[in-house]
Amino acid sequence: MDNLDSAKEILKAIEMPERQQNDISAYTLLALSDISQDKNWSQSNNDWIGIHEIIQFISNNYDQTYAENSRESIRKDAIHPFRHAAIVKDNGEATNSPNYKYKLTDEFLNLIQSYDTPQWDKSLNEFLSSHESLIRIYSSQRELTKKPVQINGEIFSFTSGEHNELQIQILEEFAPRFAPGSECLYVGDTAKKDLFINNEKLEELGFEISTHNKMPDVILYCEEKNWIYFIEAVTSTGPMNPKRIIEINQLTENVDAGKIYITAFLDFKTFKKFATDLAWDSEVWIADNPDHLIHFNGDRFLGPR
Numbered sequence: 001m002d003n004l005d006s007a008k009e010i011l012k013a014i015e016m017p018e019r020q021q022n023d024i025s026a027y028t029l030l031a032l033s034d035i036s037q038d039k040n041w042s043q044s045n046n047d048w049i050g051i052h053e054i055i056q057f058i059s060n061n062y063d064q065t066y067a068e069n070s071r072e073s074i075r076k077d078a079i080h081p082f083r084h085a086a087i088v089k090d091n092g093e094a095t096n097s098p099n100y101k102y103k104l105t106d107e108f109l110n111l112i113q114s115y116d117t118p119q120w121d122k123s124l125n126e127f128l129s130s131h132e133s134l135i136r137i138y139s140s141q142r143e144l145t146k147k148p149v150q151i152n153g154e155i156f157s158f159t160s161g162e163h164n165e166l167q168i169q170i171l172e173e174f175a176p177r178f179a180p181g182s183e184c185l186y187v188g189d190t191a192k193k194d195l196f197i198n199n200e201k202l203e204e205l206g207f208e209i210s211t212h213n214k215m216p217d218v219i220l221y222c223e224e225k226n227w228i229y230f231i232e233a234v235t236s237t238g239p240m241n242p243k244r245i246i247e248i249n250q251l252t253e254n255v256d257a258g259k260i261y262i263t264a265f266l267d268f269k270t271f272k273k274f275a276t277d278l279a280w281d282s283e284v285w286i287a288d289n290p291d292h293l294i295h296f297n298g299d300r301f302l303g304p305r
Contacts, residue, residue, distance in 0.1 A: 280297050
C-alpha cells in the first residue's frame with residue numbers, strides 16, 4: 001500500500017467523514033506528518049507548517065500540483081475538519097499572517113507513528129476512546145485564545161493574532177478619540193469574515209453589499225456628523241492606497257455621507273514599511289501612539305474630502 005492509500009486508511013480508521021478521506025485530505029496529512037514517498041509512518045513528525053508549505057511539499061514529494069489558489073480548498077476541506085477532530089492545532093497567529101501555521105496534535109502523532117506496527121490496533125482503540133475528550137480540550141484551548149470586545153454594547157470574541165489585536169484597538173482606542181459617538185457598522189475576524197455587520201444600516205446609507213466586495217476591516221459611522229470612517233488594519237498587507245480607495249468608492253457610490261479613509265498600524269515600524277504606498281487625502285493612526293493622527297494632506301485635518 002502506498003503512502004496516499006495508507007493516509008486515507010488512517011483517516012477512515014479515526015472515523016473522519018467520507019469527504020475527508022479524499023486525495024486532498026490524504027496529501028495534506030502526509031505533508032503535516034512530513035511523510036515523503038521514502039518514509040514510513042514511524043518517522044512522522046509534527047513540525048509547524050503553513051498552507052503554502054503544504055502545497056510545496058505535495059508537489060515536491062508526490063508530483064501532485066495544487067495551484068496557489070487551492071489554499072482555501074485545503075484550509076476548508078482538510079485543515080478545518082482536522083482541527084475540529086483534534087488531530088491538528090494552529091499556532092494562534094492571525095489567519096492572514098504568513099506566520100500562521102499548523103501541526104499535528106501530540107496525541108495524533110503518537111497514533112500515526114504506530115501505524116503498520118503491532119501496536120496500531122491498541123493505539124487506535126486508545127485514541128478513539130479518548131477522542132471526544134480531546135475534541136473538547138482543543139476546542140476549549142481555541143476558545144481561551146479569543147479576546148472579548150464590546151461592539152455597540154454587545155460583547156463579541158475575536159480570535160488571537162496581531163490583526164485582530166489591532167482591530168480591537170481601533171474599536172477601543174481609536175473610536176473614542178477620533179470618532180466619538182460613532183457606531184460600528186462592520187468588523188471582521190481573521191477566523192470569521194463578518195464577525196459583526198449591520199446590513200440594515202449599511203443598506204440605508206447606500207452601500208452595495210455583495211459577497212464579491214471586500215469590505216474595509218472596520219467601518220464606523222457618526223450619525224451626528226454623517227461621517228463614515230473606513231479603516232484598514234494593516235499588519236502585513238492592505239493599506240489605504242489609491243487603488244483601495246477607488247474600490248471603496250465603487251462599493252459606496254450611492255453613499256452620501258462624508259467618507260474618511262484611515263490606515264491603522266500597530267507601530268511606527270510597520271507604518272514606515274507602507275508609508276510610500278499610502279494615498280493622499282487619507283489618515284494614519286498608530287496604536288502605539290493612540291492620541292495622534294498623521295494627516296496625508298496639508299490643507300485640512302480629519303474629515304471627509
